[in-house]
Structures are given as C-alpha cells and as structure tokens.
Amino acid sequence: xxxxxxxxxxxxxxTGSQGxxxxxxxxxxxxxxxxxxxxxGIRAVGPSFSPGPLTLGRLVVAAxxxxxxxxxxxxxxxxxxxxxxxxxxxxxxxxxxxxxxxAAEHMLDAGTSAMLINVSPILIAVLAGFILKExxxxxxxxxxxxxxxxxxxxxxxxxxxxxxxxxxxxLCLLAAVLASVSVIVQKPVLRKFTAAQATWFGIMxxxxxxxxxxxxxxxxxxxxxxxxxxxxxxxxxxxxxxAFTTWAYALSLxxxxxxxxxxxxxxxxxxxxxxxxxxxxPSIWGLxxxxxxxxxxxxxxxxxx
Numbered sequence: 001x002x003x004x005x006x007x008x009x010x011x012x013x014x015t016g017s018q019g020x021x022x023x024x025x026x027x028x029x030x031x032x033x034x035x036x037x038x039x040x041g042i043r044a045v046g047p048s049f050s051p052g053p054l055t056l057g058r059l060v061v062a063a064x065x066x067x068x069x070x071x072x073x074x075x076x077x078x079x080x081x082x083x084x085x086x087x088x089x090x091x092x093x094x095x096x097x098x099x100x101x102x103a104a105e106h107m108l109d110a111g112t113s114a115m116l117i118n119v120s121p122i123l124i125a126v127l128a129g130f131i132l133k134e135x136x137x138x139x140x141x142x143x144x145x146x147x148x149x150x151x152x153x154x155x156x157x158x159x160x161x162x163x164x165x166x167x168x169x170x171l172c173l174l175a176a177v178l179a180s181v182s183v184i185v186q187k188p189v190l191r192k193f194t195a196a197q198a199t200w201f202g203i204m205x206x207x208x209x210x211x212x213x214x215x216x217x218x219x220x221x222x223x224x225x226x227x228x229x230x231x232x233x234x235x236x237x238x239x240x241x242x243a244f245t246t247w248a249y250a251l252s253l254x255x256x257x258x259x260x261x262x263x264x265x266x267x268x269x270x271x272x273x274x275x276x277x278x279x280x281x282p283s284i285w286g287l288x289x290x291x292x293x294x295x296x297x298x299x300x301x302x303x304x305x
Contacts, residue, residue, distance in 0.1 A: 021253065023249075024249070024250055024253040024254060026246075027246040027247070027249045027250040027253075028246075028250050028254075028259070028262050030242065030243065030246045031243050031246045031247045031250065031262075032262060032263065032265045032266055032269055033269055033273075034238050034239045034242060034243035034246075035239055035243050035247075035263070035266050036265075036266045036267075036269035036270040036272075036273055037238065037239060037270075037273050038235060038239035038243075039105075039266075039270045040270060040273050040274055040277060041231050041234055041235045041239065042054070042101075042102060042105055042235070043105065044227075044228070044231050045224075045228045045231040045232055045235070046102075046105065046106060047228075048220060048223070048224040048225065048228035048229075049217075049220050049224065049228065049232060050102075050213075050216065050220065051099050051100075051102035051103040051106070052099055052102075052210060052212075052213035052216065053213045053216045053217035053220050054098075054102050054232065054235075055095065055098040055099045055102060055206075055210050055213070056207065056210035056211070056213045056214065056217050057217050057221070057232045057235075057236065058098065058232065058235045058236040058239075058240050059094060059095075059098075059203050059206050059207035059210060059236070059240065060207055060236065061232070061233050061235075061236025061237060061240070061241075062203050062236045062237065062240035062241040062244075063200070063203050063204055063207050065236065065237045065241045066196060066199065066200045066203060066241040066245065067200060069196060070196050070197050070200040073194065073196070073197065074197060078193075078201065082189075082192070085185045085186065085188060085189050086189060086198070086201045086202060086205060087205055088181075088182070088185045089182035089183075089185045089186045089189075089202050090201065090202040090203070090204070090205025090206050090209070091205060091206065091209055092178040092179075092181060092182045092185075093178060093179055093182035093186075093202060093206070094202050094203055094205065094206025094207075094209075094244075095205070095206035095207075095209035095210055096174075096175075096178045096209075097175045097178040097179050097182070098206070099210070100171045100172070100174045100175040100178065101117070101171075101172070101175040103168075103171050104168045104169075104171035104172040104175060106168075107167060107168030107171070117172055117175060117176050117179075118147075118148060118176075118263065118264055118266075118267065120176040120177075120179045120180045120260065120263065121144060121147075121148075121257075121260035121261050121263055121264060122144055122148065123176065123177065123180035124179075124180045124183050124184065124256055124257060124260035125140060125141070125144060125256075125257035125260060125261070127180060127181065127183075127184045127256075128183075128184060128187075128255065128256040128257040128260075129257065131184050132184060132187060132255075132256055137257075137258075139299055140257055140258060140261065142299055143261060143296045143298070143299030144261050144264075144296065145296070146292060146295060146296030146299055147261060147264035147292070147293045147295075147296025147299075148264065148296070149292055149296070150264065150268070150288075150289040150291070150292030150293035150295070150296055152289070153285050153288055153289030153292060180260075183251065183256050183260065184256060186198060186202070186248065186251065187251055187256055190248060190251060190252040191252075195245050195246070195247075195248035195249035195251075195252060196245045196248075198248050199241075199244045199245045199248050202244075203240070203241070203244070247259075261296070264293045264296060265293055267289075267293070268289065268291075268293050
C-alpha cells in the first residue's frame with residue numbers, strides 16, 4: 001500500500017497545455033474509483049456510526065496509515081503563515097465536508113446527494129478562474145455543463161424517491177462549497193510540500209477538530225458489528241489516506257478547474273460499484289447519465305484554439 005502513494009514533490013510539474021504524465025492519469029483514476037467507493041461504504045456503515053464519529057474514525061485510521069509513509073519523508077514543517085492554508089482545508093475539507101456529507105446521506109437518496117455534491121466542480125472552475133487565474137476555457141465550461149447534465153440524469157434515474165429534506169439539501173450544498181474552497185486553498189501548498197505530506201497535514205488538523213466525538217466513537221465501535229468496523233477502516237485507508245493523496249498529486253499536475261471536472265465520473269462509478277457489490281441494478285437513466293458524464297469530461301480536455 002505504501003508504495004502506491006505518490007510522495008515526490010511536484011513543484012515544477014506542468015499545469016498548462018503540456019501533456020499530463022501517466023502517473024497523473026493513474027492518480028485521477030484511483031481518486032475517482034476510491035471516492036466512488038466511499039459513497040457505498042458510507043451507506044453500508046451508516047446504521048452503525050453517526051456522522052461525527054464516522055468522520056473521526058476515518059481520519060484517525062487515515063492519519064496512522066498515511067503517517068507511516070509521510071513522517072520519514074518530512075524534512076521541513078510548515079512555518080508561520082504557511083500553516084494558514086493547511087488549517088483552512090484541514091478544517092473545511094477533512095472535518096467539515098465529511099461531517100456534512102455523512103449527515104446529508106442520512107436524509108437524502110443517493111441520486112439527489114450525487115447531483116448536489118457535483119455542484120462542486122462548477123464552483124471550483126469559477127473560483128480557479130478568478131483566484132488562481134486559470135481563466136474560463138470554453139471547452140471546460142461546455143464539458144462541465146454536459147457532465148452536470150449526466151449527473152442530473154443519474155439523479156433522475158435513482159431508484160429511491162424520497163423527498164428532498166431541506167436540512168439534507170443544505171448540508172450537501174455546504175459540503176460542496178467547503179470542498180470547492182479547499183481545493184483552491186490547497187493548490188498553492190503543493191508548491192512546497194508533497195501530495196502525501198499536504199494530505200497528512202490536513203488529515204491531522206481535521207482529526208483534531210473532530211476529537212469532541214472521541215467518546216461517542218469508542219461507544220459506537222464497541223457496539224458495531226465487525227463488518228461495519230472493517231468498513232470504517234476501509235474508508236480511512238482507501239478513500240481518505242490514498243484517494244486524497246492521489247487527488248493532491250493530480251492537483252499538483254493539472255489545473256484545478258480541469259481536475260475538478262473529472263469528479264463528474266464519481267456518481268457513475270458509484271452506480272457500477274453498487275451494482276457489483278450491493279446488487280443494486282442501475283436504471284437506464286443511470287447508465288445513460290454515466291455515458292453523458294464521460295462525454296462531458298472528455299470535452300473538458302479539449303483545447304480551445
């Protein structure tokens with residue numbers, strides 16, 4: 001597992017029109033698959049773990065697993081103002097985003113949640129255009145619109161038909177906003193620190209924020225069946241420690257707006273994983289929506305003349 005996590009600094013990696021390395025493409029693929037599996041995992045362990053304790057459990061497992069890889073590589077720690085962006089995305093993304101998403105998935109069906117969370121790539125593209133000066137490439141806007149349409153199809157094809165609870169909608173939108181701002185804040189940190197280091201710093205900050213749930217986590221772990229506890233460990237190692245690291249690695253290579261568009265593939269991938277593991281057969285709209293997402297993400301990779 002340790003050798004699969006990129007730890008090489010990417011300070012000089014190309015982010016413009018130059019080609020993306022095979023390692024960068026692999027990092028994107030790993031991130032999409034593991035983040036998609038997280039939706040299935042959260043749904044599976046949800047009855048045993050509350051939103052806050054689940055977040056803390058994931059982060060503690062991730063901190064231990066990734067720390068074993070990162071600690072021997074750290075030559076310098078953030079200093080002074082360098083801590084501010086780390087604290088920001090640690091609080092917003094690793095703590096706030098996960099708690100909000102876990103809580104939202106107790107109130108909304110998977111299709112609605114996927115559609116609401118996938119407001120994030122649009123927000124990231126807008127923020128990256130203004131703050132990171134990435135601009136607004138025509139094909140990025142067109143492709144994002146097409147991919148979001150695919151996500152909407154997946155949501156319409158969801159087998160569940162629960163009412164959109166207002167609190168759940170607001171929590172999902174809050175999670176999307178927190179993730180979007182965190183991506184923009186994290187990007188400059190990757191100029192000095194490796195993807196694994198930047199991720200581990202954020203995980204540690206998030207875990208500290210969630211410590212008030214420590215007592216509740218201990219009680220829920222003791223009461224939870226073994227499969228649920230193993231599911232929590234999986235969420236900590238794979239969608240958290242590994243996937244957030246591969247995301248950071250890809251972010252050091254690719255413009256934030258273009259990378260964010262690849263997350264439109266997560267809902268479709270989630271459907272395939274649910275189909276394989278939970279025997280949840282996707283609807284025709286879900287399959288069509290997945291294809292449309294693929295087309296949309298493909299369009300974002302085109303270059304304007």
